[in-house]
Amino acid sequence: MQFIDRTEIEVEAGKGGDGMVAFRREKFVPAGGPAGGNGGRGGSVILKPVERLQTLLDFRYNHRFKAEDGKRGGPKNRTGASGSDRVIEVPCGTVVYDAETGEQMTDLVAPGQEFCVAEGGKGGLGNRHFLSNQNRAPDYALPGLPGESRRLRLELKLLAEVGIVGLPNAGKSTLISALSSARPKVADYPFTTLIPNLGVVRKPTGDGTVFADIPGLIEGAHLGTGLGHEFLRHIERTRILLHLIDITDRDPIANYQVIQGELKAYGRGLENRPQILALNKVDAVGEDDERLQAIASQLQDVAGTPVFQISAVAGIGLDPLLQEIWQFLDRAAAGEI
Incomplete structure (x- = not known):
């Protein structure tokens, strides 16, 4: 379609x-x-x-x-x-x-x-x-x-409570396919996601929450560079952003700042939208890797929010990540946030 x-x-x-x-x-x-x-x-x-x-x-x-x-x-x-x-x-x-x-x-x-x-x-x-x-x-x-x-x-503008953002090839499509029954195209090269993908992730209570996988953003996206700028409007309705960062990339901290800059440049309140950060592909470096722990600590200091360490393809760390998302959505529904 x-x-x-x-x-x-x-x-x-x-x-x-x-x-x-x-x-x-x-x-x-x-x-x-x-x-x-x-x-x-x-x-x-x-x-x-x-x-x-x-x-x-x-x-x-x-x-x-x-x-x-x-x-x-x-x-x-x-x-x-x-x-x-x-x-x-x-x-x-x-x-x-x-x-x-x-x-x-x-x-x-x-x-x-x-x-x-x-x-x-x-x-x-x-x-x-x-x-x-x-x-x-x-x-x-x-x-x-x-x-x-x-x-x-x-x-x-798609109706999703959780928007998954990140640079191309950060593993967003792999994550949404691991969490839901959505089956987006997944490959080991950038820009495999050309359109937003929706997936329904089940809470422990049985209720469904819609996650949206947004095509990868690159620097200058708000000015029309790349593909993601066409779909930034789809995360305007989300309650929370799940920012996925590839730990195997050369400079994950700079990658985090690129996405933050694009959200701020786009405006419409996206730069103030609550975020959860997740370092993906930890299976490729090992969970005890010193560089991984150092980057996680730096990101936590820069973003002021906990940083989760996950592997979407291996299923590592997904339960704690989802638990954090469910707690946030419950607080938002109760008017506490």
Whole structure:
């Protein structure tokens, strides 16, 4: 499945039905009078988030949506039928912007939400509406009003509580595959992750928590360098960031600072998001390696937070890491953080 997280669509609500000019023609009603009905209201365009969609791919080739027009009023004071609304299903986490002004219109997070992005036009008044003592036989009616038209920009921000960040080849995809049933592409070269991967990790209580594996960031990502900049928006909703650092790399401390710099440059509060640090691939150097312990100590001093030593591929140190994440999320849910 192709992952599309940004697109533009055009929506047009239905036009209101025209009012009708008609007169009563009944055998025993000598002065029948006007009897033209009002036009029906045009259908509206409504966005509705659903859980089964994970991408905006459906809008790549189908990007024009129109609701049904209202029907014309009928004789004998009959109001025309209203046009059917056009309901457009989008993934949960879709943010809707007016493409012309850039204004955010809504943020569709939960299933069951609905938001009208284009109101249908009102139906025109039939000639019965214009009956008065001065005008006993009005022979005119009003046309229906056009519906609203808009060009919208849709941006998907994934709904995950834990975002896994780090440089390319830090082991993020390996970690999420070890913790969940997600099966992202894993290889021993950088940039194997081209799209965000989601995995549901089960707590001891049985509840599921969504982890997001974000494509590797590199220096200058906030300016468009590399791939990760395209997906930084997906960690805006996360409660905590799991920062994975490759202990086998030449300078893990500098790598940590690169990611911190990119989060700060991107803004939107990411630099202040709580983080858990994990030195990955300890199986390659040995858990008692002096360099490993020295780097862990330095990182703890620099970041001011505990540093976990793990191996995603060998399953080393994953339980204490998860326990720390669960405790943080429980405190956040209780409002303690």
